[in-house]
Amino acid sequence: MKTKKHGLSIGIERVDNDLFLSLKAIGKLNHQDYEIITPMLESALAEIKQPKIKALIDGTELDGWEPRAAWDDFKIGLKHGNEFEKIAIYGNKNWLKLTAKIGSWFVSGEVEYFDNYESALSRVRT
Numbered sequence: 001m002k003t004k005k006h007g008l009s010i011g012i013e014r015v016d017n018d019l020f021l022s023l024k025a026i027g028k029l030n031h032q033d034y035e036i037i038t039p040m041l042e043s044a045l046a047e048i049k050q051p052k053i054k055a056l057i058d059g060t061e062l063d064g065w066e067p068r069a070a071w072d073d074f075k076i077g078l079k080h081g082n083e084f085e086k087i088a089i090y091g092n093k094n095w096l097k098l099t100a101k102i103g104s105w106f107v108s109g110e111v112e113y114f115d116n117y118e119s120a121l122s123r124v125r126t
Contacts, residue, residue: 006030006063008037012044019044020124021055025062034072045080052085053109054124058117059091059099077106085109088120 006027013020021041045051065073084107089100092115100113114120 004028007033010037010040012040014044014048017048017050017052019048019051019053021053022058023055024058027061028063028066029069029073030066031068031072034069034076038072038076041076041080045083051083053080053083054086055084055088056120056124057087057089059089059093059096062091062093062096074106077103081107083108084111086124087111088123089113090117090120091115 004027006029008026008029009024011020011022013022045053086109087100087103087107089096089103089111091097091113097113100111104111112120112123114123
């Protein structure tokens with residue numbers, strides 16, 4: 001039997017009202033992945049007034065979303081879209097470029113795609 005890995009790992013760093021998220025997505029994400037990650041994100045944001053979120057998303061091992069997981073991702077964007085200042089999506093798949101463009105419709109900050117990790121990291125750290 002072949003094992004299929006999937007899920008999200010998250011790093012959260014807070015400095016005053018700034019929140020830096022680093023996310024790594026692996027495999028095809030499902031609803032259960034978001035049931036784990038969403039409370040962590042909500043908890044980190046709950047204690048910050050007017051948070052400014054900068055996020056680095058590593059999608060190099062992402063294979064996509066199951067429909068309900070895509071909906072979960074969309075709901076996070078709708079709820080917290082005004083709190084995102086910058087999102088850098090690092091990947092190696094052309095469809096992630098389109099994901100970055102679509103994502104920019106739902107958040108107030110900048111969303112950019114990078115095929116170089118250091119460039120993506122530099123973008124959200126400035």
